[in-house]
Amino acid sequence: MRYNNPVIKGFYPDPSVCKVDDTYYLVCSSFQYFPGIPLFESKDLINWKQIGHCLTRPTQIQLEQISSSGGVFAPTIRYDQGRFYVTTTNDTTRQNFYIWTDNIYGEWSEPVFVDQGGIDPDLYFEEDRVYFMSNGEDDEGIPGIVQCQIDIASGRKLTPSRTIWQGSGGRYLESPHMYKINGRYYLLAAEGGTEYGHMETYARSHSVNGPFEAYPLNPVLTNRNLGGYELQGVGHADLIEDRQGNWWLLHLAFRQIGRWQTYHHLGREVFLTPVTFDEEGWFTAGHEGTTLMTFESDRLPDSLIQAEQKLYTFDNTDWNIDWCYLRHPSFANYTLEPNRLLLRGNETTLNEAGSPTFIGIRQKDFDAEISCDLQVHAGQAGITLYMDEQHHYDLSVDRDDSGCKVIQQLTIGSIRSIPNEAAFALDNNQSVTLIIRAERERYRFFACIEDQEIPLGSAQTKYLSSEVAGGFTGVVIGLYASGIGSTATFSNFQIQYI
Numbered sequence: 001m002r003y004n005n006p007v008i009k010g011f012y013p014d015p016s017v018c019k020v021d022d023t024y025y026l027v028c029s030s031f032q033y034f035p036g037i038p039l040f041e042s043k044d045l046i047n048w049k050q051i052g053h054c055l056t057r058p059t060q061i062q063l064e065q066i067s068s069s070g071g072v073f074a075p076t077i078r079y080d081q082g083r084f085y086v087t088t089t090n091d092t093t094r095q096n097f098y099i100w101t102d103n104i105y106g107e108w109s110e111p112v113f114v115d116q117g118g119i120d121p122d123l124y125f126e127e128d129r130v131y132f133m134s135n136g137e138d139d140e141g142i143p144g145i146v147q148c149q150i151d152i153a154s155g156r157k158l159t160p161s162r163t164i165w166q167g168s169g170g171r172y173l174e175s176p177h178m179y180k181i182n183g184r185y186y187l188l189a190a191e192g193g194t195e196y197g198h199m200e201t202y203a204r205s206h207s208v209n210g211p212f213e214a215y216p217l218n219p220v221l222t223n224r225n226l227g228g229y230e231l232q233g234v235g236h237a238d239l240i241e242d243r244q245g246n247w248w249l250l251h252l253a254f255r256q257i258g259r260w261q262t263y264h265h266l267g268r269e270v271f272l273t274p275v276t277f278d279e280e281g282w283f284t285a286g287h288e289g290t291t292l293m294t295f296e297s298d299r300l301p302d303s304l305i306q307a308e309q310k311l312y313t314f315d316n317t318d319w320n321i322d323w324c325y326l327r328h329p330s331f332a333n334y335t336l337e338p339n340r341l342l343l344r345g346n347e348t349t350l351n352e353a354g355s356p357t358f359i360g361i362r363q364k365d366f367d368a369e370i371s372c373d374l375q376v377h378a379g380q381a382g383i384t385l386y387m388d389e390q391h392h393y394d395l396s397v398d399r400d401d402s403g404c405k406v407i408q409q410l411t412i413g414s415i416r417s418i419p420n421e422a423a424f425a426l427d428n429n430q431s432v433t434l435i436i437r438a439e440r441e442r443y444r445f446f447a448c449i450e451d452q453e454i455p456l457g458s459a460q461t462k463y464l465s466s467e468v469a470g471g472f473t474g475v476v477i478g479l480y481a482s483g484i485g486s487t488a489t490f491s492n493f494q495i496q497y498i
Ligand code: 6LW
Pocket: 013, 014, 029, 073, 074, 119, 120, 172, 174, 175, 190, 193, 194, 195, 236, 472
C-alpha cells in the first residue's frame, strides 16, 4: 500500500502520539491560537480526524498579550492506568505543566505545574514511578535532556533535575521522548533547530536514568543533506508501535514552495516515516535516513484507503474543532450558525498582537480556491491570509457613507501595499463574493458582484513564509471584522483544494 505525506496537512507542528487499544491519539502545538493543542484520532496512522482540543478554557492557559509564536509550545500525549496526560510549555511564562482527562472526548483538567525549566516536556510512566523530561539545564547547570521524578497527583518534584543525555552535538537539543523497548530504554531527541538543519537523534540505555549510548549513525532521520528536495525541516519525532508490531516515527517537516525555493508558508506539518529495528536493537528510519513525500509499505493493508478532504465549508466543518481564534476572543462579537457567520468588529486590528474579531481555519495545501459571500452592514470585514500581525494579506469590503469598496491590502513587515480597490454601489442587503485563488507561489484576489468578476491583484506566498515572517506557525485563512461598529455576515464559505 502506498501512502502520501503529510498525513496531517497544514500548520499542526510538534506532533506527539500514543496508542490506546486500537486507536491512536495525536496532539500538536498551537502558540497564540485558541482553543489550544489540537487533538486528533486515527485507526491506522494514515487517516486522522480532529476530535477537539486539550486547552478549551482561559483558566487552563492565558494567551492575552502573548506574542505571535509565543504561548503553547510542543506537547506530549501519554496514557497511563486509564488516564490521558498532555504536558506542554507556556513559553511566554516559561512554565511547564500537564493536564489530564479520563475521557478523551471530554474536557481536560486544570494545569498541574512542574518546577523544571526548559521546553518540550515529556512524561514516562513505569510501574508507580513517573519521569518528567525537558530540555535545558539540570540543577547543576549542566545542559542537555533533563529528567526528574514527579508525583503525578500534584506535579511535585520527587528528585533533583539531572541531565541524562547531551545529544549528538547538534544545536537546540529538544523534543525528548523516552520509551522502553525489549528491556532497553530509548531516548529520542531533535537537534539542529526546527528549520533546514533539523534532525532526529537517539540513544539507549539499560537504565531510565542512563548512561545513554548514542546510536552510532545519528542522525537517524533528517533531510538536511537533500539539497533541492522540497521536503525539509524533518525532526521533532515521536516513536509509535502499531497494532501489527511495526514501528513508525510521526514527526514534523515542511514543504517548500519549490524544489529550489526555500520558503514555506503552510507551516510545519505531520509526517509518517517507517522504522525498522535490527537484530542488535538499533533502529533506522525512512529511506536511508530521510523521509519522503510518499512511501510504499507492505506493512499497511492494500485495502487501506488514504482519504483526503478537499472541500471545507461552514456546513461540513465544526466551529469548535476546525476553527480557531487569535488569543481569547470576545464571543459576544461572534454569531456562529450552521451555515452563516455574523461578526462584530472590536478596537483591535489585524496589525496588533491582540484578539481582533477573527475566526480562522488552517490553510492545508498550496492550490485552492477560497470564496465566500460577504454582506458588510457597516465598517470593514473580509478574508485574511494570516501568518502574524505583521504578515497578512487582506481582501475586504469597506462600507462608509460614500458607499462600498473592495480592497486588497498587503502587510509585509513594515511595508503596507498601496491598496488595490474597486468601488461598488451596494445596498445594505447586497453581498459581494470574495475570491482568493491560491497557488504554490502566489495568491490572486478577486471580487465578484452580479456575475462580474473583478481582479484585485496578486501577491507572492513567500512573503507570508516562515523564512520571512519568522516564528513557528503557518498561514491561517481568517474571516474578520475590523473596528468598533463594523458588522458583517459571511455565507457560502468554501475552500476547494485542487
Ligand atoms: C518546539 C521546539 C522547537 O517546542 O520549536 O525549534 C518549538 N524547536 O521543539 C515550537 O515549535
